[in-house]
Amino acid sequence: MKFIPQHLLLTALLCGGTGGTALAQAQDKKTVLTTFTILADMAQNVAGDRLNVVSITKPGAEIHGYQFTPSDLVNARGASLILNNGLNLERWFEKFTRQLGRVPSVTLTEGITPVNITSDAYRGKPNPHAWMSPKNALIYVENIRKAFVKLDPAGAKTFNANARKYSDQIRAVDTRLRTQLASLPKNQRALVTCEGAFSYLTRDYGLSEHYLWPVNAEEGQGTPRQIKAVIDAVRAEKIPAVFCESTVPTRGMEQVAKEAGARFGGVLYVDSLTDARGAVPTYLKLLQKDADTILKGLGTR
Known part of the structure; x- marks a missing residue:
C-alpha cells in the first residue's frame, strides 16, 4: 500500500x-x-x-x-x-x-x-x-x-x-481549565459574548453568562434591544471585559464595550478550528486558547 x-x-x-x-x-x-x-x-x-x-x-x-x-x-x-x-x-x-x-x-x-x-x-x-x-x-x-x-x-x-x-x-x-478559571474574582466571574455558545462552559466552571443572541443570527449583529440588554447587564454587574466569536462580526460587541465602559477582551473560538498555522488547530488547543483569552480579558493575566 x-x-x-x-x-x-x-x-x-x-x-x-x-x-x-x-x-x-x-x-x-x-x-x-x-x-x-x-x-x-x-x-x-x-x-x-x-x-x-x-x-x-x-x-x-x-x-x-x-x-x-x-x-x-x-x-x-x-x-x-x-x-x-x-x-x-x-x-x-x-x-x-x-x-x-x-x-x-x-x-x-x-x-x-x-x-x-x-x-x-x-x-x-x-x-x-x-x-x-x-x-x-x-x-x-x-x-x-x-x-x-x-x-x-x-x-x-x-x-x-x-x-x-x-x-x-x-x-x-x-x-487545568477548572483551576485557571477558579482564579477569577467573584465579581468578575461573568462571560459576555456575541453568541450564547458558552452555556456548557459557564455551567461547568461556575461563571454567569450574557450574550447578544442565543444562536448565530442571520445578520450577525444583534438587534438594538439585544445590544441594550447586554449593555445594561455589563454596567450593572461592572463586568470588565466582553468577547465575541471568531466566525461572526465583532461590531455589535465592540459597541457594547464602548457604551458600557468595558474592554473588548478579544475573540473566542467555538464553531471552528483554524488551519494548522492558526491559533486553534485542535479542539484541545481551542479550549485552552479560550480560557487564556477570558483570563487575560478579565484582567487576571
Missing part, C-alpha cells in the same frame, strides 16, 4: 473538499465525513491511521447556516459514514443527507443532557454547543469510538486505545 505522509492526512482533515475523496482512493481506506472541523479533530484522534477523516466545512466557516455545494455532495458519496453534532446545530444537514442518499450518519450528542436556551425565539430549544464542555466531549469520543468499531470491527483495538488516550487528554485540560 502506498504510504501517505501524516501532513496530507491533516490537510484533508482541515480542508475537506476533493482532497478527502482522492486520499481515500489512494490509501484504500474508508472515509468518514464530519460536519465541521472540531468533530473532525475528535474523530481523527480516535481513528488514528485506520480511517480518513474529512470535514465538510472548512476552517473558519459559519456552520449553523452553511450552504453546501454540489462538490460537497459528490465527495460525500464516497464516504462510509458521516458524523454530525445534532441538537439543531447544522440546520442544513437534513437537506444534505436527503440529497445525498444512502450514507449512514451518527449523531454525536446522543446521551448528552442539553442545556436549554432561555431567551428569544430559541427559548426552550437545546443549546447545540455541547462540545464546549470537556465532560460532554468525553461522550462525543465514546460515540465516535462505538461508531468506528461498528464501521471497522478489525480496528477495534486501535480505536479503543486511541479513545482512552484522547479521553485522558480531555480530562487533563478540564482539570
